Amino acid sequence: MSTPLILLPGDEVPSNHLPSTKNNPLKLGSGVRLLSQPSAKPAASNHVLTATQAGILTTDAKRNTVSLQSFSNRRYIPTTNDLVIAQVHHSSIDYFHCIVTPHTAQALLGQLSFEGATKKTRPMLKGGDLVYARVSSVGVGAGAEVEITCVNPATGKAEPGGLGPLTGGMVFDISTGFSARLIRASSSSADHGDAIDGLVVLAELGKKLESLGGFEIAVGRNGKVWIDCSAAGENAVKSTIAVGRCLQTTDDKNLNTMDQKKLVTRVLREMKLIS
Structure with missing residues (x-):
């Protein structure tokens, strides 16, 4: 197994670590940005990541x-294609002015950017309402406005992930690194009990709360998770x-798979949701 490559803000992504583009364009995930100017290296003809x-x-x-798998932290930098709450x-x-994080400028959400x-x-959204959206643009340079949307621009649908207003439920704060893990787990085969990145808490909660109707979840890369039971x-x-509580404790204590299962059972018993 090759040694993991750790990058710091501003580091260039080595070209030999990139997947072959061939006929498909390279897609950028969270934590990676395309520079507006190519590298100063004479042999480089492409833009630098x-x-x-x-x-x-x-x-x-x-x-x-x-993309970059971030470490557990509370700071979020908007990145194109990120799902956010x-x-x-x-x-x-023409716009709804939305708070993505308390420390960044408000993002613009077009009033017609819904399915x-x-x-x-x-x-008819009002102050305090929540939306599940995708970052569509972050602009270039200081002061650039972040734009978000609740539709897939290719299809005009609120997919994938059920974008749009979030009604009911509650929002919990988690780290940005843990939110990335949750997104991978919720969009994978975790519902079949498989451990994705060592994360089984969602699968365990789903199995034990199935008799109560289960739950809905929306995870934002900005360190927010919305839960509706x-x-x-x-x-x-x-519920x-x-x-x-289970998600926040798993995040704060970085629990392993066995401890996650024990946590789910203990919390649900304390809340008198299971016997």
């Missing part, structure tokens, strides 16, 4: 993607809090 955060370089030859601050004629939205059918009826609030 640099790291925007510290992390381990990961590549996917099948999907032809490159944003909160509406206020609206203007099937028209001037008559667009969602409304199908649990009178146990909805307790939601239990899921949030």
